[in-house]
Amino acid sequence: MDEQITHEEAIRRLRTDMRTSSVATPFATALKIAFQSLRIRFWRSIITIAGIFFAIAFLVSVLNSAVVELAVNPDEGSQVSGTGLRFILTLLAAEPRQAWLVTMSLIVCVIGIANAMLMSVTERYKEIGTMKCLGALDIFVIELFLLESGFQGLVGSFAGALIGAALVLVSALVKHGFAVMGILPWSQMVINILLATVIGLLLTLLGASFPAYRASQMPPADAMRTEV
Amino acid sequence: MASSQENTVRARAVRKRFPMGEGYLEALKGIDLEIKRGEYISIMGPSGSGKTTLFNMIGGLDKPSDGTVYIDEVDIAQLDAYELAWLRCRKIGYIFQTFNLIPVMTALENVTLPMIFAGLSNDEAISKGRGLLETVGLGERWQHKPTELSGGQQQRVAIARSFANDPSIILADEPTANLDLKTGHDIIELLRKLNKEMGVTIISNTHDPSMLNVSDRIIWIRDGRVDRIEARSDIDINVGTIGGDVLGGVGSADSHGGAAGKHAMDRLTGEATNTGE
Numbered sequence: 001m002d003e004q005i006t007h008e009e010a011i012r013r014l015r016t017d018m019r020t021s022s023v024a025t026p027f028a029t030a031l032k033i034a035f036q037s038l039r040i041r042f043w044r045s046i047i048t049i050a051g052i053f054f055a056i057a058f059l060v061s062v063l064n065s066a067v068v069e070l071a072v073n074p075d076e077g078s079q080v081s082g083t084g085l086r087f088i089l090t091l092l093a094a095e096p097r098q099a100w101l102v103t104m105s106l107i108v109c110v111i112g113i114a115n116a117m118l119m120s121v122t123e124r125y126k127e128i129g130t131m132k133c134l135g136a137l138d139i140f141v142i143e144l145f146l147l148e149s150g151f152q153g154l155v156g157s158f159a160g161a162l163i164g165a166a167l168v169l170v171s172a173l174v175k176h177g178f179a180v181m182g183i184l185p186w187s188q189m190v191i192n193i194l195l196a197t198v199i200g201l202l203l204t205l206l207g208a209s210f211p212a213y214r215a216s217q218m219p220p221a222d223a224m225r226t227e228v
Numbered sequence: 229m230a231s232s233q234e235n236t237v238r239a240r241a242v243r244k245r246f247p248m249g250e251g252y253l254e255a256l257k258g259i260d261l262e263i264k265r266g267e268y269i270s271i272m273g274p275s276g277s278g279k280t281t282l283f284n285m286i287g288g289l290d291k292p293s294d295g296t297v298y299i300d301e302v303d304i305a306q307l308d309a310y311e312l313a314w315l316r317c318r319k320i321g322y323i324f325q326t327f328n329l330i331p332v333m334t335a336l337e338n339v340t341l342p343m344i345f346a347g348l349s350n351d352e353a354i355s356k357g358r359g360l361l362e363t364v365g366l367g368e369r370w371q372h373k374p375t376e377l378s379g380g381q382q383q384r385v386a387i388a389r390s391f392a393n394d395p396s397i398i399l400a401d402e403p404t405a406n407l408d409l410k411t412g413h414d415i416i417e418l419l420r421k422l423n424k425e426m427g428v429t430i431i432s433n434t435h436d437p438s439m440l441n442v443s444d445r446i447i448w449i450r451d452g453r454v455d456r457i458e459a460r461s462d463i464d465i466n467v468g469t470i471g472g473d474v475l476g477g478v479g480s481a482d483s484h485g486g487a488a489g490k491h492a493m494d495r496l497t498g499e500a501t502n503t504g505e
Contacts, residue, residue: 010301014311023314024347036332130328133289134389135317135345138309220316221289223328224280224401 025140034147041120045152048116052156053163055109056200060164062098063192066091068172071183083188084195106203113207117149121215128215129223138216145215149208150201157200161193235301236396236429237263237286242295244281255281257452258295265396266427268420268442270434273449280401282449283433287322287399288315300396317345321390321428323400327382329374335361335385336370342392360388364418380411387418391426398422400432404439413438 038045066080067087079094080087092099121128128141172180244256255278263269263286273279284290285297288304296303299319307315316322329338336357343353361370364384374382383403390398400419404412420442423430432439440446440460448455 007298007301007303010298011303011306014300014302014315017318018311018314021318022347023310023317023345026344029341029344033330033332040332126326126328127330130322130324130330131341132313133316133322134342135313135393137313140345219289221284223322223324224284224289 023135023137025137025143027143030140030143030147034144034151037120037124037148038151044116048113048149049152049156049159051109051112052153052200052204053160055105056157056160056196057164057167058105059102059199060161060192060196061168062102063088063091063196064165064168064189065171066095067185067188067192068168068176068180071185072172072176072180084191087188087192088195106199109200110203110207113149113153113204114211117145117208117211118214120148121145121211124215125218125222126225128218129220129225132218132220133223141216141218142212145208145212146205149204149212153201153204154197157197157204160200161196164196165189165193234265235262236265236299237261237431238298238301239282239286240296240298242282242285242292242297244278244285244290245293255452256285256292259449259452259454261447261454261457263429263431265429266423267429268423268444269429269431270439270443270446271431271449272434272440272446273455277449278452279433279449283399283401283431286431287320288312317342318393319395319397321392321395321398323383323386323390323398323403325402325405327374327379327386327406329382329385329389331374334371334373335366335377335388338374338385339389339392342389346393357388357392360391361385363391363422364388378411379407380414383407383411383415384418387415387422391422391428394426396429398428398430400430400434402433402435404434404436412436416442 070078070080080090082090092102131141172184239259239261242256242259243254245252245254247253257278259278259282271279271283281290285292286299288297288299288307291297291305296305298304299315302315304312304315329335330341333341336354339357339360340348340350340353343356344350348356358367358370361367364387366381366384366388369377369381374385377385387403390400398419403419404415407415416436416439419430419432422428432443434440444460446458446460448458
């Protein structure tokens with residue numbers, strides 16, 4: 001058999017082709033697939049979201065209760081000060097018992113998310129393999145799973161932060177009467193809600209990062225496996 | 229077959245070892261083959277013959293332990309992850325035994341996914357995707373999800389998807405194994421038609437004797453080696469239509485294929501009683 005072109009020539013041609021036509025990681029498509037996957041597994045997503053919801057609701061209730069306490073009984077000697085992250089850190093440092101509970105609840109939440117995402121990856125082995133056969137890059141697969149969990153994290157955290165803050169408000173009203181509304185530092189409470197949402201989102205992404213990486217490393221030949 | 233055509237797939241002394249217990253299992257023991265552009269190839273062999281391993285190797289899904297696989301004269305072992313993804317996206321189309329459509333996407337979205345990966349705009353992808361679905365006879369059902377389609381229809385969508393980026397090679401892994409006889413037949417006819425019209429090379433891993441009937445060449449794999457390669461003109465398998473002819477076809481394949489033919493018959497009889505899948 002005579003070779004029409006040498007191997008070097010073939011590689012060179014291929015790489016020229018590659019420069020003119022790339023493989024895309026279409027964000028809109030990833031977003032669509034992620035949403036549809038969540039919709040199909042609606043109740044399981046709700047359970048995952050509930051885990052994040054409770055952890056973040058607890059975090060916000062601890063934070064905003066402290067804010068209410070400080071507003072009602074200003075304590076000059078308190079080590080708790082500042083707003084935002086500084087407030088959170090000084091509060092947790094001053095109250096080791098609370099810090100311990102908050103940390104535990106967040107750790108449990110991250111583990112729960114990692115577990116749920118690992119299940120989701122295992123269940124979709126064939127789907128991921130097929131996408132890789134169709135030309136999906138590793139980064140596309142990572143994107144897919146991070147979007148999916150990121151959405152769950154965002155919804156769960158934000159809802160949890162809102163409900164947690166609302167409960168604190170209700171309990172403040174019951175305890176101190178309506179007059180307390182005038183002395184509460186509202187901006188600080190809103191900052192806590194937003195901060196807790198961001199923390200929830202970041203922790204969710206942390207929990208999902210290993211499962212997403214594992215999915216991206218899956219060999220495409222697994223798409224050929226016939227057993228499900 | 230015109231011998232002046234370029235090779236699209238070439239294997240040179242390909243070996244593949246898998247670690248197993250203390251030692252190694254050698255699934256492929258030195259395979260040499262050449263597949264020319266536009267050929268319709270069937271790979272046959274009993275279970276455990278190394279057929280699937282060879283198939284994955286040719287498809288750029290796995291790398292050989294020894295020897296070289298060239299796709300369009302490029303040694304695939306020298307490609308990095310991105311280049312392999314590029315190759316799978318544009319040069320090779322995959323058809324699976326279990327169809328493997330993305331369950332959350334419609335027929336059209338499944339067909340356009342590889343085009344989106346290849347960077348086509350949404351409009352281009354949609355009009356091309358509709359055209360491909362038209363070609364495979366599913367022009368009307370583009371909005372349906374895989375669960376709303378029959379097995380044969382799902383495989384048609386998968387075929388349309390495999391042609392999305394005008395690949396030069398189509399790899400079909402037992403494309404008819406999960407279909408009833410009649411549907412399997414239609415799928416084979418469709419593949420043959422596309423092979424003729426578009427000049428695409430089709431490499432199919434199969435147990436189905438009616439597949440042999442349309443193949444230009446049949447590569448029999450046995451115990452990790454190429455047992456023999458037959459051109460269609462060398463063998464006379466007439467499967468014909470469904471009915472009495474089928475058994476004749478199986479008998480004929482059996483006499484030619486030994487263990488593989490036996491296997492084909494088992495599968496065929498199994499399917500005759502289980503066509504609902």
